[in-house]
Amino acid sequence: MFPWLTVLIAWPLVGAAVVGLGALGRSRTGPASAGMGLARPLALLFSLVEVVLLVGAFAAFDTSAAGDHQLGSIYPWIPQIGASYAVGVNGVGLLLVALSVLLVPLVLLAAWQEQGRDEVRLRKFVALVLLLEAFMVAVFSARDVFLFYVLFEAMLIPAYFLIGGFGQGAGRRRAAVKFLMFSLGGGLIMLAAVIALYFLAVGAGVDPSQAFLVRELIEVDLGTAAERLMFLGFFIAFAIKAPMVPVHSWLPDVAGNATPGTSTLLICVLDKVGTFGMLTLCLPLFPEASRWAAPFVIALAVISVLYGAIMAIMQTDLLRLVGWTSVSHFGFIILGIFTFTPLGTAGSSFMMLNHGLATGALFLTAGFLVSRHPEKSQKIAAYSGLRSVTPVLAGTFLVAGLATLSLPGLATFVSEIMVLVGAFGGAPTGSAAWAIAAIPGVVLAAVYVLLTYQKIFTGAPAAGLDALPDLRVRERIVAAPLVAGLLVLGLVPGLALTYVNEPADRTATFLTVDEPADAAAQMGSDK
Amino acid sequence: MTEFVAPEIDWLALAPLIVVLGAGVVGVLVEAFVPAKARRVTQIVLTLAALAGGFGFIAVLWPQIVAQPVQVVGGSVTLTPFALGAQGIIAVLAFLGVLVVADRTSTGQDSFAPTASAVPGTSYEDLARRSGLEQTEIYPLLLFAAGGMMLFASTDDLIVMFIALEVLSLPLYVLCATARRRRLLSQEAAAKYFLLGAFASALFIFGVALIYGFAGTVRLIGTPDKPGVIGVIQSGTAPLAGMSVLLVAGVLLVTVGLLFKVGAVPFHAWTPDVYTGAPTPITGFMAACTKVAAVAALVEVLYRISIGVQAVDPEIMRQLQIVIVVVAVLTMAVGTVIGSVQTDVKRLLAYSSIAHAGFLLVGVAGFNPQVQSSTLFYLLAYGIATIGAFGVVTLVRERRITPGSGEDNGPVGDDGVVLGEATEIAQWAGLGRKAPWLTGAFALFLLSMAGIPLTAGFIAKFGAFSGAVSGGLWWLAVLGVLASVVAVAFYLRLLVVMVFQRAQDEPETSQVEPVETGGSTTGGGSTSEGATATLTKTQVTTAQRVVVTVVRSRGPAAVAIAVCAIATVILGVFPSPVLDLVEQASKFVP
């Protein structure tokens, strides 16, 4: 079997190495020399070839067994501590891999003119993006807890440099540090749990050289107290990553200070590791603890939904606003995951994809807008009446906004309704009430999207903004696939649901059935 | 009279020590007989060859020792795989450290005073510098220290351990005092190190005396026919078996002596001062190698004693564990918390070294034999990152630009005189632009120390915390994790300054004191204004300014830094082969 995932992981690494070669040389902005100006095209080429590889992976993926982990490989990595290089994706993982792979070329294209002309700087930038891509693909494929953890932490570093070194806000360094400190803080707490997991697994008779394989760990009965502690360790890390109230504080700062492209990769893809981790690690590894914590988690998730939406309404900075909307959406995703119903879980899985498309579109469009402002202002108040000046930009922004508020007909709606309906019938006590409590989130979403649209695009054009250029061809090429994807998946969600249904069924069965032996075998199955 | 029986000595087992210490003796002879011009090269070659040879013997010995540990002359040298592993790590790290020491950089000067005994600022010192004197004695001293460390980690006999302690310490005291610049600081560091070191040695040896009083022997395991401390405790044949207070106090004092060398709180106070004041290459060598030797010795002593007492009196065992746990917690807390407010790179690395001592102790506190392998790995990972980091520090310098002045001391470049190291964190701003590769390497070392995955430091930290968890001290691991978060914060601060901030290379008159720390003594011996407090501030010329520059390595330091960087990555990504080795090292309980 062709190791599709390994290739998908390796190829961007090759790209990063090729493009990054010489990036560490001294910065110069002088006259053109050999190889100048190649960084961006080369990186784009690499990311497009990666898309082609992704198509191959999709072709090789057996959708009739979407709940199994496929396309992977397993090699011993550090047998002394039980770590293996084990990759494999089920449908959910594959979709997230696809999201990562698809967004990267768009982000590169969107950022085409963002980082100036300094070739060395550009090389660093695109190399970091490609490196991040490799890490993201890998983390969504990891089937070994240790490998997952390593990637979970390691990918913070390129992200950190992308925020701090290539951001556009004045507070980017602070934001980068805040991002890293929050993430590492959570990650290190998770590290304690990872270590404990290993010893419990070995104690339970798992082969020590493979003790981090998810498929082995699923079968281990950890004991109630230990399981709950470890659940907390993992969950806190994922909640910070997700991000969930009250450990969300880093996100608005990052959104406000990173470039929109970076924010897209970070919030639309990288943060999914949090929810993905909850779905594929917390739930299967700690089923009892998940059930135990679910009422609390659901409450926090719903609070996140409302909190993020309210904060979004109150923002004056466009990019921070988009960041806050994500807090709200991640709340929905987490809500769906902890309903333990096939519907809610499938909805959350689908939503992870959709949020990436919708918020990505919103971030990038907002970025196009900001890049047009003479002072690159991110303040909403700096704009007015632009619909008549830049109609296509306004339309794109509106569509992205409508996707964010989950307008029926767009993919986001399908997933949101699945989550809400699923949560209403959720297994944990009180989930119906919390589902109802989350519904006002849809009203708040309408307020923050339309209020922003109203302020920026309606009324009389602000002075100095009445001759802004409309979306360029390059920018339209960036927006088009995202919008098209949202529409197509909204009308034919089955295209994606095929991939998430079976994993969701298995997860829900695993968590709600009393005798989990068979379900465990299914959960952990690797092909 | 019994007939004299010549002891049977396994010379091969002693070979690494003999090579290194013997080379040190030869080095002393070299000082006496080799002409001055050739001395430096000879010494460097000799030193590197000795360390490489020592390592070669260790490699040869390895399979044999792994199969069966060896006791030489009744345990005076006891080669377990663990001890031999520690020896190997010390040899490797010392080799890299010597490379940094040997580098004269593009300034043509090494980091050492031409005549360390000369009073700073005197004409004699000036003369010595002008005549191009060099202090090549540092190389034999380094060899003696390295040999002492290797012995320190591989003996069963507490008196031998004491002697090894002195053999490793005394050269280091001297080396600390030999900095070319900022000589007052250097001498102060040496004095503090010496006084506190001697104090700690006294505590150690008194502890040994008490143990001797209790058990009638100073060997821990001893030989079958002459059981050591453990043996007499287990068999209950200790002469003063009733006075276990002697044993407890003795073990406590011995442990304190070792913890001093490890740099654990509350015996850490010398660390920041000495690390800051010593010549930077020596700091790197000392920070890396001493830590290995001290931790290895600590592990051996503690684990051996714990085996002995566990059977008899679990209480004592618990006491020991509590001591280590308390010390570990304090060490992590102090190292990280005080480290987070430091403004000097060397001092920051010193506190980082304290914090790492804490993390190491977290693993040690698990009292699980498996921990030995992870401890060795930790020491290796920490050591290479430390030597690399201090190696980078040696290359980041201040440069004083005095337009039109005919400064004749030190090589005059196109744009000024290169002074001492720029160790203020603020001065490192914009380093990423000036020297991307060097900054990249330094960032890598910082990330490794911070324990970020895909660097050696992560695997190491993973192992240390695993040790605590396997010993049932999961809460200690959690504390360690929290301390790591704080530690990450200060590494990150340095990283932010280097990579993201712009250099403040605006013209700066020398009225602004170039360096904060010991500002009155900067300049050291290299400039004519001297280094004494009374002299510095008289030189006020409006056009002078000090910028930060990166000098080029003449090779050795660059090699060392590159090797350290590559090793950091390889140990982070593919640690398996090395883990295999260190795993063999824990095969036998010491």
Next chain:
Amino acid sequence: MDITNYVVLAAVLFAIGATTVLLRRNAIVVFMGVELMLNATNLAFVTFARMHGDVTGQVLAFFVMVVAAAEVVVGLAIIVTIFRTRRSASVDDVNLLKG
């Protein structure tokens, strides 16, 4: 006379030495305190050797003496160097490094 008194004496001497280290300012005197501690140790070794009836302790005392001598060499060198630079042997004057 009870032989344990020697042990007590050794402990007392050791404590006096330690106190000297902690309380005196002159580096030479501080160092003498350390020497006193080492010699207290020697006394303890010899006493215990007598108690146990073997010579090991006495041999060990020789080792300690040698080490003490070596320490004196290095220590005095450092202290003298500092004295020549600063015209002071007070340990409280060397505190440029702190914080």
Next chain:
Amino acid sequence: MNDVIGLAPWLVGFPLIGAAILLLGGKATDRWGHWLGVLASAASAVVGFILMSRMIGQVPEERAIDHHLWTWLSAGGLDVDLGLRLDPLSMTFVMLVTFVGTLIHVYSVAYMDHDPHRRRFFGYLNLFVAAMLTLVLADSYLLLFVGWEGVGLASYLLIGFWDTGRPSARENAVAAKKAFVMNRIGDMGLIAAMALMFSAVGSVSFADVLPAAAGDGAEGISPAIATAIGLCLLLAACGKSAQFPLQAWLGDAMAGPTPVSALIHAATMVTAGVYLMVRSGPILEAAPTAQLVVVIVGAVTLLFGAVVGTAKDDIKKALAASTMSQIGYMMLAAGLGPAGYAFAIFHLLTHGFFKAGLFLGAGSVMHAMGDQTDMRRFGGLSRFLPITWITMGLGWLAILGIPPFSGFWSKDGIIEAAFMPVEGQPWRAWVFGSVAVLGAAITAFYMTRLFFMTFGGRRPRWTENQHPHEGSPLMWWPLVFLGVGSAALGAVLGIGGTFTTWLEPVVGHAEHHEPVLPVPVIITTTLVVVVLGALIAFRMYAVQLVPEEAPRGSVLTRAARRDLYQDAANETLVMKPAFGVARLVQVGDRDVVDRGWSVLPQAVSWFGAVFRRAQSGYVRSYAAGMAGGVLVIAVVAWLVVGLGGAQ
């Protein structure tokens, strides 16, 4: 009719494709885009007509067809097909939407002639038609919701059509947003209802939910659940149909171009709530409490709208209030069970014609008067705008319910139904019957007022330079069609109960009851009060002079002029507290959460700064630290072990 069922998707498809071409095509389609829009709508109407004629040819039992297109969403037990339900109810709507819609498209070609963004306008109109048809043709609540929000979106876009480049641009944009957000509040109800349905029945398609609600077996929905679903659906309907308490957006929505008001905010979209109620009849019937609430909401709104209508001087706002009131009638009827459903839809249909006619007439007047909307600046227009005058007159008579105009047939049915006795609650018939009659009287007053303030009066009250004249034929032909509908549609469908019978397969057969009063008495009373109301208005606004400035008026007038303080009430009761909460959250996030996290690094720095003083630089203190450390560790070890050992 299986041979033509394949055409059904084109009902939605034509306008959708039209919208896509117009909105994505850019300036290239500017020249002919509006005709494409008309064509798309007309094509849809033709398809509707074909399907309708075939459906009439079927026996009643076979008139309902579910046309499956593709499986839309299938996950975790929720299986929703993308399918169309063609039955008499939905086809009635299809005819209304496509026919009136096409007329309004045609009208708009002329009305929007001078607007540079006419193409975009037609794109939005097409989008609306597509969404509205999706709404009524959906075979599940979920697909209905797609149309439901789709029309909301189209409404949003069209209300805010002039959201830049005009002095009122910002207000228009705010009005659009207000409409969307208030609709969303209602949508929460629909989402919650779907959640309830899924948990109770495991499905959200009509074919599963409605029979389950009707059946009382074990599979059925319990009355409590049915009540909850019913109330949630009512919330949704209130939002969409501007019923109390979510009525506040409709008046502001008049900011959109007048054809939009006619099509969306009078004839079709706002009546979607009634459609939802009627479609969900079985659920309401299983929940008498919910039914009662529906009736109450309808009654309150019909009076509310009527009262507001009496005081409005803005012609469009007066019509909007009237719309609200008329939908109140429909809602009231929808709450009365099978007896009322048919009349609710019947009134919806006739109202669709006469109110669209009235709005287009108003548009014609505005067109003639330079976009003036203040009726106090009209007067005496009958001579200048004869066609508009006649067609609006027909609409006026229809809404008054004068026989034989169409409003009579439908509204009278509702009033009669309101007088039907309810078992165990005799007060209901009297209360709601009276309200309905009272509403009719007020309706007569305000519509007469509107009609005569505009067309009557002895002297015009125009502003400077007004030369009113009829618009192009494209504008008045639709008026004529709608006028004819206003006049005749009621009689055509009402006599002999044709329409009631037509809907019977969907809404069920109503048991015949006698009203609490004899039918002739009801009819007579109604007509008497209607004529009375009209006469009062005639005396006040046709006979007497109408002042150009509005008099201060009574307390009630002032209240009605300000929509009975609905905005102030919303502001005080909802917006301010909500904003307070939001401020609280914002301050809390900044000062508690964010600052809370930043305390951690600060604390570390503080401790670091404090403890670094211990590193004093004095050797002796270091040595003391070591010695102290030895002692402390010894003591601690002893203490801990000692205490531990003592246990």
